[in-house]
Each structure stands twice: as structure tokens, then as C-alpha cells.
Amino acid sequence: MDLANRILHVDLSNNINWIEEISREKYIKYAGSRGLAAEILFRDMKKGINPLSPENLFIVGSGTFNGTMAPCSGRLNVVSKSPLTGGIFKSNVGSAWGANFHQAGYTLLVVHGASEKPSMIRIEDDKVNIESAEHLWGKNIWETNFAIEEQEDFDYEIMAIGPAGENLVMSAAVMFSFYNAAARGGLAAVMGAKNLKAIIVKGEKGIVPIKAQEFFKLSEALRHKILAPASSKRYWNLGTANSVSAVNAIGAFPVYNFQTGGHPDVDKISGHELVRTGALKARRSCYSCVFACHRFSMTEDGKATGGPEYETISALGGGCGIFDLQELLYLDHLCSLYGLDTISSGAQIQWAMESVQRGTLDPEWTEEIMPRFGDAESAAKLLKAIAYREGKLGNLLADGIKKASQVIGNDSSNWAVQAKGLEQSRVEVRCAYGYALAFAVNHRGPDHLCSQPIAEMGSRENQVVLIEKITGDRKYASPYQLEKRAEIVTWHENVYAITDSLGFCTFTSLSEYENNPETMAQILSAYLGIDVSMEELYTAGERTISLERAFNVREGFRRKDDTLPRRMMYEKLEGTPNPDAIITPEKLNYMLDQYYTLREWNLKTGIPSKEKLIKLELDFVADEFDVLGIYNEIGGTESEG
Amino acid sequence: MRVKRASGQCTGCQRCEAICSFQNTGKIVKKNSRIRIKKAETIGKFTPNVCIQCENAKCLIACTVGAIYRDDEMNIVRVNKDKCIGCRKCVEACPLKVMMFNGEYAFKCECCEGNPACVNGCFIHAIEFEK
Numbered sequence: 001m002d003l004a005n006r007i008l009h010v011d012l013s014n015n016i017n018w019i020e021e022i023s024r025e026k027y028i029k030y031a032g033s034r035g036l037a038a039e040i041l042f043r044d045m046k047k048g049i050n051p052l053s054p055e056n057l058f059i060v061g062s063g064t065f066n067g068t069m070a071p072c073s074g075r076l077n078v079v080s081k082s083p084l085t086g087g088i089f090k091s092n093v094g095s096a097w098g099a100n101f102h103q104a105g106y107t108l109l110v111v112h113g114a115s116e117k118p119s120m121i122r123i124e125d126d127k128v129n130i131e132s133a134e135h136l137w138g139k140n141i142w143e144t145n146f147a148i149e150e151q152e153d154f155d156y157e158i159m160a161i162g163p164a165g166e167n168l169v170m171s172a173a174v175m176f177s178f179y180n181a182a183a184r185g186g187l188a189a190v191m192g193a194k195n196l197k198a199i200i201v202k203g204e205k206g207i208v209p210i211k212a213q214e215f216f217k218l219s220e221a222l223r224h225k226i227l228a229p230a231s232s233k234r235y236w237n238l239g240t241a242n243s244v245s246a247v248n249a250i251g252a253f254p255v256y257n258f259q260t261g262g263h264p265d266v267d268k269i270s271g272h273e274l275v276r277t278g279a280l281k282a283r284r285s286c287y288s289c290v291f292a293c294h295r296f297s298m299t300e301d302g303k304a305t306g307g308p309e310y311e312t313i314s315a316l317g318g319g320c321g322i323f324d325l326q327e328l329l330y331l332d333h334l335c336s337l338y339g340l341d342t343i344s345s346g347a348q349i350q351w352a353m354e355s356v357q358r359g360t361l362d363p364e365w366t367e368e369i370m371p372r373f374g375d376a377e378s379a380a381k382l383l384k385a386i387a388y389r390e391g392k393l394g395n396l397l398a399d400g401i402k403k404a405s406q407v408i409g410n411d412s413s414n415w416a417v418q419a420k421g422l423e424q425s426r427v428e429v430r431c432a433y434g435y436a437l438a439f440a441v442n443h444r445g446p447d448h449l450c451s452q453p454i455a456e457m458g459s460r461e462n463q464v465v466l467i468e469k470i471t472g473d474r475k476y477a478s479p480y481q482l483e484k485r486a487e488i489v490t491w492h493e494n495v496y497a498i499t500d501s502l503g504f505c506t507f508t509s510l511s512e513y514e515n516n517p518e519t520m521a522q523i524l525s526a527y528l529g530i531d532v533s534m535e536e537l538y539t540a541g542e543r544t545i546s547l548e549r550a551f552n553v554r555e556g557f558r559r560k561d562d563t564l565p566r567r568m569m570y571e572k573l574e575g576t577p578n579p580d581a582i583i584t585p586e587k588l589n590y591m592l593d594q595y596y597t598l599r600e601w602n603l604k605t606g607i608p609s610k611e612k613l614i615k616l617e618l619d620f621v622a623d624e625f626d627v628l629g630i631y632n633e634i635g636g637t638e639s640e641g
Numbered sequence: 642m643r644v645k646r647a648s649g650q651c652t653g654c655q656r657c658e659a660i661c662s663f664q665n666t667g668k669i670v671k672k673n674s675r676i677r678i679k680k681a682e683t684i685g686k687f688t689p690n691v692c693i694q695c696e697n698a699k700c701l702i703a704c705t706v707g708a709i710y711r712d713d714e715m716n717i718v719r720v721n722k723d724k725c726i727g728c729r730k731c732v733e734a735c736p737l738k739v740m741m742f743n744g745e746y747a748f749k750c751e752c753c754e755g756n757p758a759c760v761n762g763c764f765i766h767a768i769e770f771e772k
Contacts (some may be wrong), residue, residue, distance in 0.1 A: 002668070038746045067659065067669060067670075068659055068669050069656055069659040069660045069663065069669070069762060071656075074654070095655075096655060099655070099659075099671075103669070103670050103671065142683070145682075149683075177682055178683060179682070180680045203668065203670065203671070204670060204671075204672045206662070206668040206669055206670030206672075206673065207668070207669040207670065208667065208668050209670070212663070212667065216660075216663060220762070223762075223764065227764060236765075238666075281685045282652075282685035282686070282687075283650070283652050283764075284652050284653055284685070285652035285653055285654035286654070286685075287654060287655055287656075288654055288655065288656040288659060289652070289656075290654070290656070290764040292652040292654070292765065294652075296685030296762065298685075304683060304684075306682075
């Protein structure tokens, strides 16, 4: 057996590294790296650490099944304290990096401290070196990859930051190879602050599950199961952009910074259009993936991108009023060069465009670049200005739209579509109340990457069956109701957490719904050689969510932070099938009450109750809350406030 | 018989590598795989590389100790690891770079005795089995 169950700690300040082993029981407790990383961040970091200081820990965690033939198991988790939100932040990404890291015998890499000069970590099984990266500093992602690959017989996987990460930009993405991004939360800025340009890995130790033949058989069975529904082909055919036109048709595709929910020209930048025009050149996969939703596209003059994804099409396309496919591809290309999150970068540009539209940006901000909806040239200039913190406007936006709107004032926070500091992802939550709740309670901020309750749409029979299983009635498979959203979101959050930890793609579990806690528990049981029940695994998800919540509670996050961008709560969206397309504070509060009650968190504050923490075997969290006096503010330890 | 590239639609998932190494060595690790995916990310090209069982096999000709031989019944080129002395001349001779070396002996695709695991494991049929 070789379960790759080691944690590699690397201390950049002292140029040392050491190993910690993970017991099989710990895998049952957390399922894998997302939960394990949350425990380490809570355990080894104190309250109030500056995310850009050497004391912040930067963790990269392979999924438990990374590097194996388990289908769609090539996703890994980057976890740290976010400089954008000030809370814990998990960013999930696919590539072959996690496979190699896992085959090198590791589940987690924990980076401590900071280097004095630009550095790179090289990992080859037990050999771990911190090398100079002075020759790489300043290079964009492509140049960085090319420069590292120059070595003879190069056979490593590369993760790196671009100029945006180096310049501590809050929308800087950690890039894996050329295109795959652990994009959100500014985690690349944490690397930048540590002077850590890249981490390269090659794994030759290998993995041997304890019940290896059974693991193999279950992996093959799961592969056939998730590919059986005809709907699974849409990832291959059109990628994540498969639904652009359909969502636009029902008025739920965010355009002009969420001012409207659709535009006739959105079809010009859809997944279908990518295929029709021949801009799509190839389909790409994460490691061991059987969907291949990633794209490889090129502009007519040869600028390549690894997208565009649905989110990018909305964030840099429709959201900015840009409906020209060639222009959109070029903007996506720039983000992969600079190492930028397309969602937050797009949101920053949209906020600037709307500020110009409303006349609230004084000329001093727009002397160099005048952002206007529909103007791709100004968007391209702004991306560069943000990545390099060039000029007044670029430097302003590089801190995120929450801070930018505080600096500009003039009511510009009204159209800063963010909460907890994170720019909202491109889901029109006014048309789906479960999503609205999920976005509000997400530890990261308002996005779809900790819970995707798409089953509430009830658009396929297996979604309706799941909703019936969760809520007891098929009638709740409809997105315009407040009832049972708490149950639906809770289930999706818990399953999302275990999906992430195991390294599975959430499309297997929370879009196709063919990979579920039962199938995941079977494969984990074969991997560990210990019977893990689906209830135990589901609880591992609940434990992870509670631990992430606890980290943020320790930092001062409370119920008031579980909110939505103002636009979602005070501006009604017109032109959708939902006659009441707005999430008023009353609606949100109703759902939050239900959600906290279900989670056994305090109603007034959102703090997990002591009893619940102990039930989840998170005694160390409860103890620390006692020491810090956190329970005093809710007048005791009872769950109902 | 041989495994060969088929659709040209390889997506670079490398699942074939995981399955091949497991089937042939019991361990999941790229370095044990008989098939390797070459990834050219900047041009979006992913190429499965695996032995095509050349009629005029350069590896076989290069071997000075008779460790590489043609199995006429299955019409494939095989390595007798007990005879292999680890000189790696075959590795150098292979024009497709699909003769591997594990530190002790050379190894290559021998078609999993007529039921290649990589082909069975590829969802998009980027490789196929030719009997």
C-alpha cells in the first residue's frame, strides 16, 4: 500500500522542510485536503494574522484520489487566508499538478514564512529544494512556463503566479500550467507576498490503494455511471458555456454589471458560437477527467486561451457589454498571461464602466483609461493596468471593488456587486433563491463554488428525485420559493466539501448528480481499506463547512456578513419568469434563520454552537472559542440565540 | 496487434497512464506507464505515444543480448526482462521514444495480452486496439 498520506511542510524563511503523516482515521474525519487544510489553518494560525505576512500559511492539497483512475478526480484545493476577504478561502482547480504531487507521496503542501528573494519550490518525491526564481520574477505565466521548461528532459508540472500575483493584486490567480486557475480570493497575492513565484512537482513514488482491484473496478463503474445520461455529453460538446444561450433566453444572464439579465447579442459569445466559428480548436481535460469541459480556443490572429468558460463569457463579455467573440477571447488570453481571475477582474472593470456611465468617477481617475460598456480596448488596457498596478485606476481596481467603491464614494458601493469583499460570480441569484442563500452563507463570499444547488431548478428528473429525497416533496424543486432552501443548500454544501476533498470534479456530484455520498464512500473505503459509510462521509462534509465557518468566526465574521451584494437585495430584475426577482433582506433573513437552525448555529450571530462542534468532534474549536470568550457574546453555549 | 492513436481527440487527461501502470505493475504512477501523453498546451495538442509494434523494430535490432524478441503468435515485440542487462540501447534506438527503462530493465507496451487496459479506459477513443 502507498496512500500518499503525507503532509510536506516547507518553511521559506528558514529554508527547511519536514513531513507529517496523516492517519487513515483523519481521512475519514475530513475526506481529504479541503477539510485537512481547514484544520491546519485553524490549528496553526492565530486570529488576526495579516494574509500578506509571512505568518499566513499557504496550502496546496491534492484530492484524495488525485493521480488515480477514479473518473474526474484531478481537482485539488488551494487554501489560505484571503487578502481580499480576510477569511479562510478554498480555491479548487484541476490539472495534472495534483496527480504528480500525490504520486510523489503527498496530500498536502503547507508553505510557511516568506523568502527574502524570489524563489521556487521544486519537489521530486522526497527531494525538496527551495531555488532562486530571480530569473523568473516579472515574467508572465507563459514566459514563466517556457523558462522553467527549458531544462533538459523536463517532466514536472508547474504552478506559478504571474505579474498580478507578484504585484499583490486582489484578483490574482494561481495558475496551473498555462490556463487552469485557482482563481478567486487573491490567493496568488499570498504567494507573491511570500516571494514564491512557482512550485514544480514530479511524482515517481506512486499510489497503491489498499483494496486496489476493488478501487479500480469501482472507478470504472463510476465512469460508466456518470457518462450514461445523455446530458453528460454537453461538457464535451460546448464546455461550461453550454448553457449561455439558454440562461440568456430566460433573462438570467448577467449583463452590464447585473443591471439586466440578458441581451440579444449574447448568442454571439456563446459556447455554440465558439464551435460554429471554428475558434474552438481542441477540448482539454483535468487529470483523469472523462468530461473534458475545458476548451482550447484561438483568436483569428493566434492568441490562445484555455477557455472561455461560462463565467468568463459573462464577466469579461456580457457583463462588460462586449459581445464580440474575438475581443472576448483576447481578454481571456490576457488573463491567462497576467495570472488574473476572470470573474473578479471582469467585475472590477464593470464597476468602473458603470461608474463612468453614472458619472461618478472624477476625470483624475479616467485620464489614462476611459472604461465604457462595450469598449474592449479599454477593458484590455485595464486588465494590464490592474495586473501591473499601473496608473491611478488600475491601482485602485487592483484592491477589489469593495475598497475601490469606499475610496470613490458617490454611492458607487451600490453597484459594487460584492459581499465579504468578493466580487459575485455570474449567477443571477435573484432568479434562484437557493443560490441566493448559498451565496450569502459561503465562507468565501457570493459565488457558486462552495454550493451549487442546481437541483432546485428541477430541470431533470434526477434533480427532482434528489429534492424529494432532501425535502420530502417534489414540489420544492422550483427556484422561486423560500421554503426548504436551507435543507437544499446544506446538503449541497456538505457534498461539495467532500467532493472537493476527495479530488472529484463537482460536475460529477452536483451537476450530473451521478456521483453521490454512497459512490464516494465506496471508493474511499476501497482506497483506505476501512469501511466508510456514506453517513460518515456526509458528516465529514458538514465538519469541513463548520470548521471553515469557525475560522471566519474567530476572525470576527458574524451573521451580518452573510449577506448579498446590494443590487441583489434592493434592485428588482426585470424580464425573467420570476415575477418577484429580488432577494429582499426579509427573504434572505427568513432563509438564514432556517439555515442556522438546521446547522445548529446561533441565530443572532451565526456562531456554531458548542454542542454542535463537540458532536462533530471539533472540540479543539470549541475550546478555543471558550478561551477567546466568543461564546460570551451569545450569552452562553445554546444553539438558539 | 497494436495500440494506436485513433480519433485525434486526446484531451490530455492521462487516465490511460494511470490505468496502464496499475494493470502492469500494480502501482499507479506515470513512470510505470507504457503509454505517455505528450502535452503541447500552447497549441492545444495532446498526443498519446505508445509502441506501434514496428515490423522492422529498431529496439529489437539494437538489443545485443537477445532480450527483445518478436512474439509471432501475437505479432508484437516483447522484452524478456530476465535477459535484459539494462544497457538502454533499445531506449536510444526507439524513434517514438516509447521504450521505457525502470532502472533495472527495459519495458514497453505488450498490449496487455490482447486486452489493452488503456484503450478500455479512454472515454473518447483517442486510442484504439488493432488486432
